[in-house]
Amino acid sequence: MRQSRMNPHRPIVEACFKPASGMFREYCKSLYILKLIYNILNIIYQLFLLSTKTLISLINSVFPANGTTVAICVVYSKSAGSDRTGRCMAVPGGRRKGEFVMLSNAQEAGKKLRFGDALLQEGLISAEQLQQALELQKKSGKRLGAVVIEMHLVTEQETAQILSRQLKIPFIDLSNYLVDPIIARLLPEHLAKRHMLIPINKVGNRLTVAMFDPLNIIGIDDVSMMTGLVVKPVVATQSGIQKALQDAYGEGTITEKLIDDIEGMSRNAEGSPADIDLNQDLDENDAPIIRLCNLIISQAVQNQVSDIHIEPSEKELRIRYRQDGILQTAMVPPRKAAAAITSRIKIMASLNIAEKRLPQDGRIKIKVNQRNIDLRVSILPVIWGEKIVMRILDQSSLKVNLEDLGFEPVTLQRFKSGIQSPYGIVLVTGPTGSGKTTTLYSALSTLNTNERNIITAEDPVEYMLAGINQVQCRPEIGLDFPAALRSFLRQDPNIIMVGEIRDHETAEIAIKASMTGHLVLSTLHTNDAPGTIGRITNMGIEPFMVTTSVLVIQAQRLVRKICKECKYEIRPRAEQIAQFGITPEILRRLELPHLTEKNLLFYRGKGCDCCNKTGMKGRVGVYEVLTMTERLRDIILSGGSTDDIRRQAIDDGMLSLRESALRKALLGMTSIEEVIRVTMGEH
Ligand SMILES: Nc1ncnc2c1ncn2[C@@H]1O[C@H](COP(=O)(O)OP(=O)(O)OP(=O)(O)O)[C@@H](O)[C@H]1O
Ligand SMILES: [Mg+2]
Ligand SMILES: [Zn+2]
Numbered sequence: 001m002r003q004s005r006m007n008p009h010r011p012i013v014e015a016c017f018k019p020a021s022g023m024f025r026e027y028c029k030s031l032y033i034l035k036l037i038y039n040i041l042n043i044i045y046q047l048f049l050l051s052t053k054t055l056i057s058l059i060n061s062v063f064p065a066n067g068t069t070v071a072i073c074v075v076y077s078k079s080a081g082s083d084r085t086g087r088c089m090a091v092p093g094g095r096r097k098g099e100f101v102m103l104s105n106a107q108e109a110g111k112k113l114r115f116g117d118a119l120l121q122e123g124l125i126s127a128e129q130l131q132q133a134l135e136l137q138k139k140s141g142k143r144l145g146a147v148v149i150e151m152h153l154v155t156e157q158e159t160a161q162i163l164s165r166q167l168k169i170p171f172i173d174l175s176n177y178l179v180d181p182i183i184a185r186l187l188p189e190h191l192a193k194r195h196m197l198i199p200i201n202k203v204g205n206r207l208t209v210a211m212f213d214p215l216n217i218i219g220i221d222d223v224s225m226m227t228g229l230v231v232k233p234v235v236a237t238q239s240g241i242q243k244a245l246q247d248a249y250g251e252g253t254i255t256e257k258l259i260d261d262i263e264g265m266s267r268n269a270e271g272s273p274a275d276i277d278l279n280q281d282l283d284e285n286d287a288p289i290i291r292l293c294n295l296i297i298s299q300a301v302q303n304q305v306s307d308i309h310i311e312p313s314e315k316e317l318r319i320r321y322r323q324d325g326i327l328q329t330a331m332v333p334p335r336k337a338a339a340a341i342t343s344r345i346k347i348m349a350s351l352n353i354a355e356k357r358l359p360q361d362g363r364i365k366i367k368v369n370q371r372n373i374d375l376r377v378s379i380l381p382v383i384w385g386e387k388i389v390m391r392i393l394d395q396s397s398l399k400v401n402l403e404d405l406g407f408e409p410v411t412l413q414r415f416k417s418g419i420q421s422p423y424g425i426v427l428v429t430g431p432t433g434s435g436k437t438t439t440l441y442s443a444l445s446t447l448n449t450n451e452r453n454i455i456t457a458e459d460p461v462e463y464m465l466a467g468i469n470q471v472q473c474r475p476e477i478g479l480d481f482p483a484a485l486r487s488f489l490r491q492d493p494n495i496i497m498v499g500e501i502r503d504h505e506t507a508e509i510a511i512k513a514s515m516t517g518h519l520v521l522s523t524l525h526t527n528d529a530p531g532t533i534g535r536i537t538n539m540g541i542e543p544f545m546v547t548t549s550v551l552v553i554q555a556q557r558l559v560r561k562i563c564k565e566c567k568y569e570i571r572p573r574a575e576q577i578a579q580f581g582i583t584p585e586i587l588r589r590l591e592l593p594h595l596t597e598k599n600l601l602f603y604r605g606k607g608c609d610c611c612n613k614t615g616m617k618g619r620v621g622v623y624e625v626l627t628m629t630e631r632l633r634d635i636i637l638s639g640g641s642t643d644d645i646r647r648q649a650i651d652d653g654m655l656s657l658r659e660s661a662l663r664k665a666l667l668g669m670t671s672i673e674e675v676i677r678v679t680m681g682e683h
Contacts, residue, residue, distance in 0.1 A: 115144050115145060115162070115163070115166075116130050116133070116134065116144055118162050118165075118166050119148065119153075119154065119162065122162060124153070124154050124158060124162075125148065125153045125154065129148075129151070129153055132151070133147045133148050133151060133153065136151070143213075145159045145163070156237040156238060156239055156240075157173075157237055159237075160212075160235050160236060160237045161235075163214070163235050164235040167214060167215070167235070169214045169233055169234060169235050170234045170235070171234065171235045171236070172200070172210050172234045172235070172236050172240075173236075173240065174198075174200075174210060174236050174237070174240030174241060174243065174244045175240055175243070179198060179200050179244045179247060179248055180200075180201075180295070180298055180299070180302070181247070181248045181249075181299075182298075182299055182302040182303065183199050183200060183201060183202055183207075183302070184198050184199055184200070184244070184245075184247075184248035184249070185248060185249070186199050186202070186207070186226075186227050186229075187199055187223060187226060187227065188226070189245070189249040191222055191223070191226060192245055192249075193245060194219075195211070195213075195216055195218070195219030195222065195223075196211070196212040196213065196219075196238060196241055196242075197209050197210060197211040197212065197216075197219055197223070197233075197241065198210050198236075198241050198244045198245055198248065199223070199227075200234075200244075202229065203370050204370065205228075205229050205230055206229065206230050206231075206232050207223065207224075207227055207229040207230065207231055207232065208232045208233075208234060209223055209231050209232065209233055209234070210233075210234050210235075210236035210240070210241060210244070211233045211234070211235065211236065211241075212235075212236065212237070212238045212241055214233040214234070214235050220233060289337065289340045289341060289344050290344060292333065292337070292341065293341060293344045293345060293348070296308060296310070296319055296330075296331075297364075297366065297368065297373075297375070297390075298368050299321075299330065300321055300330075300390075300392060301368040301371070301373055301392060301394065302368075303321065303323060304323065304397070305321040305322060305323045305392060306322050306323070306325075306391065306392060306433070307321070307322040307389055307390065307391050307392065307433075308320075308321060308322075308375075308388075308389070308390040308392070309321075309322070309327065309387070309388070309389050310341060310342070310345070310387065310388040310389075310390075311382070311387045311388075312335065312338045312382070312384040312385035312386070312387065313335075313384050314335075314384055315335055316332050316333075316334070316335050317332065317333050317334065317335055317337060317338045317341070318332055319331045319332070319333065322433075324560045324616060324617070324618065324619050325433065325558055325560065325619060326560075338385050339385070342379070342385065342386050342388060345364075345377065345379075345388055345390075346360070346362075346379070348364045348366075349362030349363060349364045349375070349377040350362060350363075351377070351379065356381060356385075356386060357381055358381065359378070359379060359380045359381065360378075360379045361376075361377065361378050361379075361460070362377045362379075363375065363376060363377060363460070364377055364390070371394065371395075371396050372395055372396075373392060373393070373394055373395075374392075374393040374394075374395070374462075374463075375390045375391065375392060375393070376390065376391040376393060376460060376462065377389075377390050378390075378391075391462075393462050393463060395463055395464070398438070398441065398463050400441055400442045400445040400465075401442060401445075402415075402416070402439075402442045402443065402446055405435070405438065405439060405442060405620075405621045405623075406620035406621040406622065406623070406664070407621065407623050408590075408591075408623065408655055408660055408663055409591070410591065410653070410655065411623050411624070411625045411655055411660065414552060414625040414627050414653075414654075415443075415552060415554055415623070415625045416446075417552075417627075418551040418552030418554075418625075418627070419443045419446065419447060419519070419521065419552075420447075421519060421551050422494075422517070422519060423514060423515070423516075423517045423518055423519055424514050424519060424520075424549055424550065424551035425510060425511060425514035425519075425520045425521075425522070425549045425550050425551060426443070426519070426520070426521050426522075426551055426552050426553075426554070427501075427521075427522055427523070427524055427532055427550065427552075427553045427554065428440055428443075428521070428522070428523045428524075428554050428556070429523065429524045429525070429526045429527075429528070429529065429532050429553065429554065429555045429556070430523075430525075430526075430527075430555055430556045430557060431525065431527065431557075432525070433558075434556050434557050434558055435556055435557075435558050435621050436523040436556065437462055437523070439554070439556065439621070440497060440521055440522075440523065441462075441463060441465060443521060444456070444465060444468060444495070444497060444521070445465060447495055447519075448465065448467050448468055451494075452494040452495055453469075453491070453492060453493045453494050453495070454467075454468045454469065454493065454494065454495045454496075454497070455468070455469040455470075455471065455488050455491055455493045455495070455496055455497070456468060456469065456470045456471060456496070456497040456498075456499075457471050457473055457481055457484035457485060457488065457496075457497070457498050457499060458470060458471065458472060458473065458497075458499040459472070459473040459475070459481070459499050459500075460472060469491075471484050471488075473499070481498055481499065481500070481501075481502075481505075481506040482505040482506050482509050484498075485498060485506065485509040485510065485513065486509060488513075489513060489516075489518075493518055494518065494519065495518065495519045495520075495521065496510075496513055496518055496519070496520050496521070497520075497521045497522065498510055498520065498521075498522040499522070499523065500522065500523050500524070500525070501522050501523070501524050501536075501539075502524075502525070503539065504539045504540045504541070507536055507539045507540075507541050508540075508541065510522055511541060511545050511546070511549045514549045515545075515548060515549050524536075526555070527555070528555045528624065528646075528656075528657060529553040529554060529555040529624050529625065529626035529649065529654070530553075530626060530642050530643075530645040530646040530649055531642050532553045532555070532626075533546060533550075533553070533636055533642070533645055534642050543636050543637055543639070544637060546636065547628065547632075547633040547636050547637060550628050551627070551628060552625055552626060552627050552628070553625070553626045554623055554624070554625045554626075555623070555624050555626075555657060556621050556622065556623045556624075556657070557621070557622050557657055557661070557678045557679065558619040558620065558621055558622075558678070559619065559620060559621075559622055559661055559664060559670045559674050559675065559678045560616040560617075560618070560619050560670060560674050561616065561617060561618045561619060561620050561669055561670055562603055562604065562605045562615065562616060562617075562668065562669065562670060562671055563605040563607075563608065563610055563611035563614070563615055563616060563617040564617070565608050565610040565611065566605045566606040566607060566608035566610070566611065566615060567603055567604070567605055567606075567668065568603065568604060568605075568606055569601045569602070569603055569668075570601065570602040570603065570604060571601060571602075572600070572601070572602050572672075574597075576602075576672075577597055577600070580662065580672065580675075582597065582600070582662070582666075583597075584596070584597065586659070586662070587600075589655065589659065590655070590659060590662065590663045590666065591663075592663065592666055592667070595666060600666055601666075601668070602665060602666075602671070602672045603665070603668040603670075603671060604671045604673075605617075605671070615671075616671070616674070620664065620669060620670070622657055622660040622661040622664060622678070622679070623655075623657070623660050624654055624655060624656050624657045624659075624660060625654060625655075626645075626649045626654050627649075627652065627653075627654070629648075629652050631648055631651075631652070632645065632648050632649065632652065635648050657679050658675070658679045661674075661675040661678060661679050662675055
């Protein structure tokens with residue numbers, strides 16, 4: 001494997017300093033000059049933080065291979081380094097890591113890490129066998145390790161374990177290890193294959209890489225440069241790595257393999273799932289199901305998916321991920337795995353596995369790559385079994401900075417002036433999954449200071465916010481939103497957050513609370529800000545109650561962002577500009593003084609590896625914020641329509657959802673197609 005990158009005409013260990021030309025020989029006889037060259041190279045190495053590969057090529061250009069040969073080491077552990085071909089060798093005298101050493105003495109450099117000696121010491125082969133192997137090695141040019149395996153003197157496993165002991169690097173048996181394809185694919189396949197290695201785990205900025213040759217410093221360098229992570233090598237067998245590579249990059253992915261395992265399960269998974277007993281040791285037939293469930297979750301977390309859908313149909317089981325707001329099929333396990341997967345998820349969420357006729361809600365707390373992940377689990381009986389939806393709540397990815405959500409500067413100003421009032425009501429609206437909860441949590445964290453008593457009624461509590469009193473509602477025991485709100489008023493709050501207003505009773509108490517000196521924040525499932533007024537009055541709230549209590553109503557959507565790696569500009573045609581209603585007046589309202597109808601551009605993503613060929617990556621919010629003004633009050637009190645309210649709000653300076661999205665398109669954050677997709681039907 002590694003031979004391919006080495007020049008076969010160049011000696012592998014260049015032990016001594018043998019300058020060819022007579023003049024040069026005279027110079028180099030002096031150790032002083034040698035030391036000088038060494039120091040200069042060392043300074044270059046340290047100063048410019050060169051990669052080992054660059055350093056080695058630098059050395060090779062300073063000392064051309066023909067004629068002048070020098071033993072040179074780049075040290076990467078206490079006692080090991082690599083020579084100019086990148087090959088590992090022993091470095092005497094306990095050096096510092098990253099140091100560049102030039103060995104002038106043949107004896108010093110000749111002390112290679114001897115794999116053969118280790119084989120002898122461990123009594124695995126005789127001196128005679130070693131001799132034979134060394135001869136064969138000379139002929140074939142292969143590694144000694146490979147030769148002794150071919151001669152059936154030792155197994156692959158034994159060789160790897162010897163290497164592990166010798167180098168004090170852990171050994172990993174990949175045949176018992178489930179390599180997460182997402183982690184593996186951090187590296188392009190050709191690189192992994194070239195160096196015979198595979199990334200197997202990532203914690204923070206450390207990437208554990210299973211390597212056939214853990215001393216292949218060029219491989220380590222390539223991986224760390226490619227991923228930007230610190231590489232921690234572990235030893236594995238070549239066949240183990242090959243199999244893992246096949247799983248991760250090949251046709252039959254690990255998921256398909258697991259699914260095959262499930263197909264082959266002897267136990268009939270369609271039988272009663274209630275027979276999985278948590279207290280019993282899992283029998284080996286359950287292992288594929290557990291591994292599959294873990295994989296479904298860890299893959300989703302890795303891909304920054306917001307929801308996992310597991311849905312049975314007549315013939316198959318479909319697993320879909322919602323990523324950046326769009327559902328995509330992730331895998332299709334066999335139908336007969338459905339019952340077992342459902343049971344496993346129920347066990348994880350501490351739900352009743354015997355209950356299959358009623359909906360259930362639960363929560364799973366797990367650790368994925370050292371990150372604490374919460375899953376909000378909802379199970380709904382459907383005609384073909386039970387449909388599971390899991391919302392991924394990743395505390396570490398929660399955005400709680402209002403500035404980071406994507407508000408336009410003016411809009412943010414308006415929203416902030418609402419939440420900074422001492423009393424009144426602020427409503428955040430939008431359809432499911434439009435980011436309402438995130439906005440509310442961000443608003444609360446801005447307001448969360450020592451002088452304020454903040455209390456929330458939520459169903460469910462999604463994220464824990466330090467310093468805020470969060471109450472989990474339990475309608476089944478009578479603790480619904482109205483009940484929670486009533487008791488809050490006796491808790492001397494400054495700010496109250498109610499998860500959602502969906503009925504007259506909640507609306508009435510929330511509005512009353514906001515009129516008696518409290519700031520109330522809540523959400524409503526409506527499409528836009530002006531339409532929210534009608535929704536509240538339809539719940540039976542008097543218009544004058546609305547006009548006196550409401551401070552601001554915000555509506556929002558999430559638009560997908562263009563992938564930064566493959567973004568390109570498009571010069572729009574005049575009719576397109578007209579079609580989107582882009583006029584000088586609009587450009588002025590959007591506060592984009594540098595843009596005119598002549599120079600504006602649209603943007604799009606070509607699609608690359610970074611964005612899964614979609615051209616889009618990540619999301620950002622678009623917002624409209626209606627502020628209650630005197631004139632708006634008059635219109636509402638005189639029974640004006642939603643259209644009247646909207647016109648007035650826009651007159652009062654509100655940017656609409658469409659305008660907010662358009663502004664992001666003109667700034668190159670999103671595409672014009674996305675603006676249309678997300679704000680279809682909006683004004
Ligand atoms: N401004 C934002 N930019 C990018 N992503 C966001 C933004 N706001 C929310 N998200 C992400 O969108 C997803 C849905 O957000 P959130 O739970 O806040 O929506 P919601 O409207 O409260 O949904 P539901 O109606 O289901 O309660 C989450 O994964 C969240 O991290
Ligand atoms: Mg929510
Ligand atoms: Zn891209």
